[in-house]
Amino acid sequence: MKGKGKDIESPWEAPDSAGIVETKYCTFCRPPGLMQLESGQELGPLTIAYETYGELSGSRDNAVLICHALSGDAHAAGYNSTSDAKPGWWDFMIGPGKPFDTDKYFVISSNILGGCRGSTGPSSINPSTGRPYGQDFPVVTVKDMVRAQRELLLHLGVKKLLNVAGGSMGGMQALQWAVDFPEMVSSATLIATCARLSAQGIAFNAVGRRAIMSDPYWQEGRYYDEAGPDNGLALARMVAHITYLSEEALHSKFGRRLQENDRFGYSFSTEFQVESYLDHQGLSFTKRFDANSYLFITKAMDYFDLTEGGSKSLAEALSNVSSRFMVISFSSDWLYPTDSSQEIVRALKANSAEVSSCEIETRHGHDAFLLPGSQQEEMVANFLNSNLKDRRKQEGSDGCKDRGQCRGPITR
């Protein structure tokens, strides 16, 4: 990758960095045009926080939507300010010359509906009470999240995505996109994800929610004026974090090493390095995440099931897709194992969809999609590249570039 290695004092000035980026906000579904949610409830107005990287081409054929996982946000790449210690959560994937090459693609990343990082969620002010929604926030689903993203795209003037991509719950959104709005999705990149959350996945989410809801500071979700359920949220994050790593990754990262001493203290203080690591993960999570959002988002994941409770086969559920697909799994991921990706691939095969898939060998577990250095980067780069080439060939949009606007199949 270009730009690495040299003494770059400011990482946002690196040639492959998305640079200094601004989080923007888009509000829609104002009363009376509220959004009808899958649950039957209504919600509005809705605000979605988003960032964009790169430029939308004249023929608007290079837009890519990035969907984040449970704890992500709109800030996927670059730096929001020169005082940021870390870049966005998928910075190694997005930027000039990177797989989501911002010299070629117009990359959009938004915070999900129900989130707590700028989009409308349980910590937002309920216009009818003037106080945070808390538990009065309606239960939202992955389908609802996708519909909110669609509003954002229309606001940005994007009628058809070149690609929609995401890992974990982000992959659920990408797949839902391809099912609900096939005419808007040329291709989809599904990473470490599933078409329905497994019983094991639901089980871990249930433990996380119980940790939050049994914290006395949770107070049925009405904690916004006081100290919140930080202990419960930290505990939820600790459990979840274990599921993101493989046994081998935990072993090689921490082994049985002790944090401070070289002997046991015969006490219940934090002694092992792995304990200390989880404590840190839990605590730092409480500083950036809202406990109610954690409840609502994990619920949305639990409800995610394209077979609608088995009332139809996955092949039937995917029968209307028209996108090209890339399905990536990781060998040591036990939360979203290769089997769950294969289930998607099999259903796509049954529908004669164009699909590529790969199980990448790694010891990093589910977290692998958030880590640089795997085959993921090259595969995504090549998949996107061939999609752009084919789309331009099919739509002949090269000739439209100068006109700044393209008539014809693109507005289909």
Next chain:
Amino acid sequence: MQRTDYQIIADMISPGSRVLDLGCGDGSLLELLSREKNITGQGLEIDSANVGSCLQKGVSVIHGDLDQGLVDYADKSFDCVILSRTLQALLRPDYVLDEVIRVGKRGVVTFPNFGHFRSRAHLLIKGRMPITEQLPEPWYFSPNIHLFTIKDFEDLCRRKNIAIENSVYLRGGRPFKKALLYNLIAEEAVYAIRGKK
């Protein structure tokens, strides 16, 4: 360098068709077919490095084991299913051949001919498993676990009620049509097949 069987396969594929290549390797054949015949290609490949090479060429490829069958594909969902130099490396070649005929309207199969005189002589004179240009690995780590001759293949097609539409044989990299002693002189064979009604 392009493989000798590729151009012959290309000649057997109709333009614009939907093609499934089983054991597609690095995707060279599908790339060639999409360039020259404007096909929509889909590959199946077991090796992840090869999967990466396919994607680099813009070839759609599924990472998986084709001995598990093509069960998920609907009947006749491809215009053509290709098995190029793959049949002899399968655990269940007869089963996969059934699947080729079920999933594809046509099939194109290429394989090294174990009945070639050099293989026969090797076994007859040296008394050891042949090592030839088409079959370069020693028996103990050869991926080619089900070696067979042209006549064996034709027998299997007859038993399975598979019609042979076309056949081309290769000798020294040059194609020839069915001739006397073809099972003795052909190093490689290319068959276009389909299921009989």
